[in-house]
Amino acid sequence: MSDRTAARSGSLLEAEQLTVGYGAAPVLRDVGLTVAQGSITAVLGANGAGKTTLLRTLSGLLRPTAGRVVLDGQDLRGVKVEQMVRRGVAHVPEGRGVVTELTVDENLRLGGLWRHDRADAKRALDEVYELFEPLARRRRFPGHQLSGGERQMLALGRALVGRPRLLLLDEPSLGLAPRVTAQIMGLLRTLRDRTGLTVLLVEQNVRSALSVADTGIVMSLGRVVANADAATLRDDEDMRHAYLGF
Numbered sequence: 137m138s139d140r141t142a143a144r145s146g147s148l149l150e151a152e153q154l155t156v157g158y159g160a161a162p163v164l165r166d167v168g169l170t171v172a173q174g175s176i177t178a179v180l181g182a183n184g185a186g187k188t189t190l191l192r193t194l195s196g197l198l199r200p201t202a203g204r205v206v207l208d209g210q211d212l213r214g215v216k217v218e219q220m221v222r223r224g225v226a227h228v229p230e231g232r233g234v235v236t237e238l239t240v241d242e243n244l245r246l247g248g249l250w251r252h253d254r255a256d257a258k259r260a261l262d263e264v265y266e267l268f269e270p271l272a273r274r275r276r277f278p279g280h281q282l283s284g285g286e287r288q289m290l291a292l293g294r295a296l297v298g299r300p301r302l303l304l305l306d307e308p309s310l311g312l313a314p315r316v317t318a319q320i321m322g323l324l325r326t327l328r329d330r331t332g333l334t335v336l337l338v339e340q341n342v343r344s345a346l347s348v349a350d351t352g353i354v355m356s357l358g359r360v361v362a363n364a365d366a367a368t369l370r371d372d373e374d375m376r377h378a379y380l381g382f
């Protein structure tokens with residue numbers, strides 16, 4: 137068995153019968169999923185289907201009213217949101233969350249501040265600069281002087297400095313040129329192959345998400361309506377017409 141096959145054989149994340157809402161009416165209903173370690177999963181569906189709500193629940197920002205999330209066999213009920221990063225969960229929200237007053241370097245260092253192993257935090261920072269050469273050239277630039285693509289790289293880079301096991305990425309292609317989107321998708325593959333990183337990717341850009349993903353979850357009106365490997369979803373004409381819009 138190759139290392140990669142071994143890394144991908146177990147499940148890292150499981151959600152069981154999640155019900156989640158912002159008020160009285162639930163937005164997610166009875167959502168269940170299993171994410172294999174070292175896999176890339178695309179979370180797809182129309183606007184308002186509940187994709188962002190799912191990611192916010194998996195990262196602990198929202199509490200389910202029923203059901204549970206299990207990471208690497210550990211029940212996450214009761215784990216505080218600020219503890220989630222120490223458990224290896226990094227969430228890069230839509231809109232990216234870069235601190236625009238801070239420099240590129242300061243933003244990246246924020247991603248490793250919590251780590252006790254300072255030497256490894258420094259190594260992780262250097263690796264991010266190797267991966268994202270535009271960031272290395274703009275270390276001293278404030279966040280507000282970066283392009284959309286550079287901000288996306290910075291948000292992703294900051295998450296990677298914490299050496300996550302699970303990366304939750306919300307709409308990384310939003311507002312980016314197709315070339316930059318393709319670079320980011322390629323990078324996710326590289327990270328998965330090199331480090332066994334597990335990725336959950338919410339994307340409006342269905343074609344590019346399915347081109348990089350191993351598995352796709354399709355959501356509609358707060359429920360999971362399909363969970364299949366990416367090639368199966370790509371080839372399913374009814375599914376594409378009904379839910380994926382291509």
Ligand SMILES: Nc1ncnc2c1ncn2[C@@H]1O[C@H](COP(=O)(O)OP(=O)(O)OP(=O)(O)O)[C@@H](O)[C@H]1O
Pocket residue numbers: 158159163181182183184185186187188189190
């Ligand atoms: N903070 C909030 N308060 C109340 N309702 C919310 C809140 N955020 C989202 N919702 C509602 O929850 C539902 C699902 O929203 P969510 O953002 O999870 O969907 P989505 O699939 O990510 O959509 P999009 O692709 O448009 O980002 C929507 O009906 C939305 O109006």
